Amino acid sequence: MNHMRDIKIECPKGHGKMVIRQTTEKINFRGVSIKFPVEQYLCRVCGTKAGTAEQTDTIQKAIADAYRKSVGLLTSKEIVEGRRKMNITQATLAERMNVGIASIKRWERSSIQSKSMDHALRIALEGQSIGDSCTGNRTFSIPRIKLVIKEFESILGKHILKKNDKMLFAAKYLWYADMVAHRETGESMTGATYAALPYGPQLNNYKDLIEDIMKADQSEAEALSPEEKRIITRIALRFPEERMAYASAHKEKIWKKQSNGAIIPYTNSSELTGL
Numbered sequence: 001m002n003h004m005r006d007i008k009i010e011c012p013k014g015h016g017k018m019v020i021r022q023t024t025e026k027i028n029f030r031g032v033s034i035k036f037p038v039e040q041y042l043c044r045v046c047g048t049k050a051g052t053a054e055q056t057d058t059i060q061k062a063i064a065d066a067y068r069k070s071v072g073l074l075t076s077k078e079i080v081e082g083r084r085k086m087n088i089t090q091a092t093l094a095e096r097m098n099v100g101i102a103s104i105k106r107w108e109r110s111s112i113q114s115k116s117m118d119h120a121l122r123i124a125l126e127g128q129s130i131g132d133s134c135t136g137n138r139t140f141s142i143p144r145i146k147l148v149i150k151e152f153e154s155i156l157g158k159h160i161l162k163k164n165d166k167m168l169f170a171a172k173y174l175w176y177a178d179m180v181a182h183r184e185t186g187e188s189m190t191g192a193t194y195a196a197l198p199y200g201p202q203l204n205n206y207k208d209l210i211e212d213i214m215k216a217d218q219s220e221a222e223a224l225s226p227e228e229k230r231i232i233t234r235i236a237l238r239f240p241e242e243r244m245a246y247a248s249a250h251k252e253k254i255w256k257k258q259s260n261g262a263i264i265p266y267t268n269s270s271e272l273t274g275l
């Protein structure tokens with residue numbers, strides 16, 4: 001913030017030059033009480049305070065970082081430093097995480113990443129490709145999700161994708177299909193990322209995806225291989241009732257050991273016990 005010292009601001013009420021004052025502000029942000037440093041111009045005569053646009057930016061960043069620190073998310077500085085330590089560009093980090101470069105730029109400024117994206121950031125900054133860990137070595141495909149669900153439905157003889165059930169059961173079948181496929185073929189079936197939620201493994205961002213999955217055309221997806229079909233059949237026969245897939249998923253230690261909202265990495269697929 002040294003550049004500020006070069007800027008001279010006059011009090012709008014005509015009291016001459018304002019001085020820079022550093023204070024610590026305390027606010028409640030997203031339910032968390034946070035403190036952050038603020039630099040503002042102050043008129044010593046009348047007490048008028050002023051900030052430049054750049055200062056406003058700095059304050060936003062300070063709030064976001066104080067919040068991230070207090071809830072255990074990587075701060076913008078930690079993301080930048082982690083990237084420098086790995087000697088990778090924003091584009092490379094974005095590629096490793098399967099996100100757009102705009103997301104990286106935002107997080108390195110003052111946007112707060114979700115808990116699952118924070119987990120993905122940490123993995124990528126440790127040098128692992130997120131493709132291995134979060135997508136199971138396959139490009140994410142919504143039509144493929146639909147195709148896998150349709151295959152389950154044809155074997156089970158019922159609908160598991162329902163409009164208002166938050167994919168409560170469909171996600172469990174999908175998760176098993178992706179995890180078992182990763183364990184046995186080295187590749188997931190759909191490239192989906194799963195988060196550990198209180199009601200079991202769930203498709204990450206399912207709220208944003210569910211509409212698209214409902215509307216997706218499975219004929220646009222790469223056809224299932226015989227091995228993939230065998231895996232889906234095995235899972236469907238093992239869990240003929242949706243409740244059984246749900247209950248089994250809740251016994252999996254690879255779900256249990258993750259904190260709420262964290263990604264369940266595919267690299268744990270060898271520890272599955274239900275199948």
Ligand SMILES: [Zn+2]
Nearest residue numbers: 011015043046
């Ligand atoms: Zn003044």
